[in-house]
Amino acid sequence: MSDTHRPTTATPSALSALPATWHSENGTPPPRRLIAADDSLRAEAAYRLACEGTALLWQGAYPDALRLLHAMRRRAERPRPQPRSVSDPDPDSPAEAFRKHRRERARLARVLGMLLVPLDTDHRVTLDRAPDVREAGLAAYGPLLDNRIVSLRELLGVIGAHQWRVRGVEVPALGARIHPHYGVFSPVRGEYVDLVARAPLPPAALIHPTAHDLGTGTGVLAAVLARRGLRRVPVTDANPRALACARDNAHRLGLAGRIETAGTALYPPGTDRTALVVCNPPWLPGRPTSTLDQGVYDQDSRMLHGFLDGLADRLLPGGEGWLILSDLAERLGLRSRADLLGAVSGAGLRVIGRLDTVPRHPRATGTGRSDPLHRARADEVTSLWRLAPA
Incomplete structure (x- = not known):
């Protein structure tokens, strides 16, 4: 993305x-x-x-x-x-x-x-x-x-x-199907969606039930947040196809009144501060070489750093940023944990909590043992990092 x-x-x-x-x-x-x-x-x-x-x-x-x-x-x-x-x-x-x-x-x-x-x-x-x-x-x-x-x-x-697109992908956290469009990464790995469904909402969301979903893809995380009671969820994505896909899924789920597409810039320009900003950037630093690669590779970690660097100025008092990120890049030697935490602190943020989950997809189980990266995938941990201004 x-x-x-x-x-x-x-x-x-x-x-x-x-x-x-x-x-x-x-x-x-x-x-x-x-x-x-x-x-x-x-x-x-x-x-x-x-x-x-x-x-x-x-x-x-x-x-x-x-x-x-x-x-x-x-x-x-x-x-x-x-x-x-x-x-x-x-x-x-x-x-x-x-x-x-x-x-x-x-x-x-x-x-x-x-x-x-x-x-x-x-x-x-x-x-x-x-x-x-x-x-x-x-x-x-x-x-x-x-x-x-x-x-x-x-x-x-x-x-x-x-x-x-016709069949859709069942998302247990929604109790419904999400329909991915061509060129938009499908939410077949539901464990990261489950993290967003169970993380405690920030205190600011009780007073101002709003959130931004950056790099929305199919709009699945925006839909989960809207179902959790957030009344307004602007979404952004660099891929116009993803914005069309998110709109389509919002209509299918009856959430069009809560989810709104806000353009291709990472942060919606001209919007008010919000209680929650959610970002699920591509998990591996690298140059995408295909349409679907945009959901996997984040060249020079630009989206990750863009999210972190702009977060503090977009949050209301008591607000949080949720970073959904796998540690696969760390296990492959492409990024260290110190690099990640340094980027967090360098952006004027602190970690106030973290929820972890393990993968359930075939590449992480016995069916993926022919994959040369099987060991790293099997040990992978996906986390929701709860961030707040330092």
Whole structure:
């Protein structure tokens, strides 16, 4: 949420002869080389071309494109030798394992993103036996003025995201479902929501039942606060899609009269001081490389520091700031506890309480043991830090 990735829509020379425009929601630049491909292309050759930077515009049947993508993934995930020099960082350190994991994920996304499919202005995939993706395409891309060429991998993400949006995610703390939009991080990890549901409200909230939710995402925390009796909850997010998602969920839950979107600035400009400011920033310092990465990575911890540095001036007497943060960054050696507490005190704040919880997601349990970061994820603790002016 610290940075907003803008879609890339451009016509590169490789596509200039085609009645279509390149489109990437993650801002991936257009391919420099492009060839037509169908089921006569073997998976090994397709994978080699993709690794070399040649994009494959599929012209066969849609199910065959899916089979080719899966075959390319199997090849991309083969173990590869990792050359090392004596100056390399410790390969067994959590930080180096994390960096290697991110590099491999970026390589996988780059290679698999080279298989492309055509999309017309009605959001139809113009291939034989293609599914009807018009509703999902419209929800993600909005109206299209011309035909597009998109990565099949991105399109599958669009389809999957729309299924989440239709079904919703059950949130026990709300006793209801939250419906995430495309490009908005889903609240599938409910333990941090439970912390907000059970933390004692600050004394100021008894007199002034107001709160701000910074980086609201789906609006799930704002909804929990509104259900707890806070009468006015302005929300902000750097991602306009998140603001639209929060509005949608507020209407679905009958909370539109309490939750209001206040723009893309971290703190709502021109608003009065409040009893409570809640912030659940991305938990890992790092540069986001995709739309969903914005919910995971906070480049240079900008959102974290922005929240802390502006908090004291936004609180009423007796008010609190709630920082929801995992210690995964500490366990991976990306940030120390001393760094965090130093940022808190440097912002003129003090810690007045903390609630902790442990993860329940599959990566932290036995089903995630193949994950190279499993040990850190299994030991992870998520905390709600209660902060007040020093």
